[in-house]
Amino acid sequence: MSLAEFEPPEQQVAHFPAEGLSGEEVRERLRAHRAADVDWRSGRIWSLVYSAGPEHDDVVHDAYREFAAENLLGPTAFPSLATMEKQVVWMLLDLLGADPRTSGGTMTSGGTESMILAVKAYRDRARAERPEITDPEMVVPVTAHPAFLKAGELLGVRPVPVPVDHTFRADPSAFAAAISESTILGCASAPCFPYGVVDPIEDLGAIAASYGIGLHVDATIGGFVLPFARELGYEVPAFDFGVPGVTSISADMHKYGYGPKGSSTVLYRDRELRRYQFSAYTSWPGGILGSPTILGTRPGGAIAGAWAAIVYEGKAGYRAIFTEVMKATDRLHEGIRAIPELYVLGDPPVSVFAIASEQVDMMAVADRLESRGWWIDRQRDPDSIHLIVNPTHVPVVDEFLRDLGWAAGGAPPAGSTDGGAALYGVSARLDASTDVEAAVLDQLESRYDS
Template identity: 45%
Template structure:
């Protein structure tokens, strides 16, 4: 009875309150409802973008960090990891110069540089990717591109009226590259065009910027979004941050390719760009570019294909008879392509090309300034001044090798790649990740800690790339590996056996850090670790 009386009293009081303040309630109710709706929409958006698990973990970590002393403890632990990653770097920097010498050293600097160069790691034949020219027969190629770079070291294509030679070279590098990638066929909507850049990242960033501005003009999109598979290069993350573009990341399929259906589900009215790779950097697997092209055309969005690794291999591999699926401008729907000349094009470091299906899209890459007191200004790339020597070096590399040279190089590295795949399959504890289409072979294990294997390989002088999702390693095969492929497989098998027989990280190895980072659920903390590491290294 007492409970009934209390409830009756509460109802009467409530009715009295609402009767007394009804006008205020009528005003505040819609505002409050709108606030609740927006709050729930924000939560739902975060959950849909990051997943329930990641959202719950992020919320839990946020609350944990509110406890007094927890942040201090976490910062101290993060610093321990950073110190471990940077071990040895700080002592090396102790003797580094911080001021100009009082008197110039003249030609003595060359001897000093030679001495410093001797401290570099012995990379010949032991690095994944990194240096793509290989073998004693290529010493002449090194000399050739060095001479070309030196001859034009003073030039800058920004001053196109002065240095017409490097302007000419850039145009021919772009045209020759476009011809390899479907440029011989008449592109719908205009002629394939492009520019040289400083590397794959700048090529990708420019393609994203151009796509954003092109889609704003074409569709009026003011809140741009782009969709990338998990395997897409981290340059897209840079572009998203630089240009305020929302990034939607979708999983790959069971074959480690871009999942076309997942991308289709993510396309909305704000989508400006979808992405494919040929091949993807982690596993050397070509995404289904034809299907992505059809998707891009049906939704009227741009499609960028990352050919930074494959641009100077896949066209020649196809001519050699390898079953290479469509990947370039021959696929309708592809609007831009990035391709590095400084990788398998064997040009000097710092040379890449970004290509567009037509001039209408490329025009959005340029920056033109009309109100500067310094005069009228227009620049095609992120850099204003650009090193003409590198452009000349790229032209010299392509002209000196020619189609026959690239065909022979591709034959060698594709054969070595297949040999490495077969060798890995012969090690019972390892398996190849997916089915590589090109010269990148990723491998993992369900039996041994693959990062401990990596540490042992490092102790033998090999420099491989550590991957995640799944935890694995890869080797990007270059001409450097042609003569040492048997040594690589022998060292790999020995390292696997040693880890299997003596599990546990080797002293000074980074396996615990790689493993911990892969298992750490709070990805913000991992991001902070990486930033702190870079901040202490630069």
């Protein structure tokens, strides 16, 4: 039996096919699988996909295909990849104000890996320099990405939560109070994902330095857009290596760097800290293994595509991209201010923000927007919808604002529904009476088993 004979289509991968399909049949199947996907090219989704336009994407995808088979696990076999990785890191260090004589970093597969590696570096340095710490801790604002919590689980570093103030930024006093003799690092966001605001990095950096600990800044979203928005005249808080207390930064290529998925960076003010990120295994029969990141195999396409994105655009190209993005953001903010029921949470400096209301039910607003073909991310504390603006949204700003006004105007009063629990990256929510953690795990299982 061939793969083509499996029916219905969703069962076509349930058994290993006895015979394969032609290349054209495979492409047809891929297109069929995509039929139910959101139309991101038309700007209908406000997260997950970052695109700078067809011409840019073609350059990046061509670079990815050119190096799709190569593997940076073997840097001596593929010095081209080793060179491109170093150059991507050097270019990001330059953009973020590091001293090239002393700083360093590596590429990674994404922001989560970058943050896990940073926590590993601080943990292993503490093991070497502060062996009296047996239960290490890190100070983590509640708005920081859960990747820090995942790092803590994997590496045995206890996260100590820090509340935010009325501006949704980490409270410096609470941050200082959370530091103990077991603290090995503090964490901050530039910006945080939920509200798009930048933590008070200068204050947190000064506190961290006074206690002799490092401060890692998660700039996975902001690493590109914040520097260029500042160049364009927008008021951007200090967040990078220009702040003395900042000792490491994670910055994604595959978000606002417009590189391919699977490309990020972790960067260090002092490359001596980077050494603690690395792993070495010397007694394996297969040979001595040195590993700079979590992954063993390191896909060449992601590295080449990231390199191609930067050298294709240069500062002038990124400046033009973010001119478009920020103008669209300004139009959205202006349009939201004209809708009486709605407001933007906090004071986000760039193109990541959340819309809330004290008058209407925001979960119902999201439902109504989805009825008109928009994919909407929902959030809690407070109930809100989340937007990340990209060039794909420039042509649809006016349409979205019209639909947003319609959705708010017809939504029930705030608190009318049970609200439920919003799921990150999923256009859905869980019932308010649900055991949320168990329900999320059930949903993950069903994704693979049904």
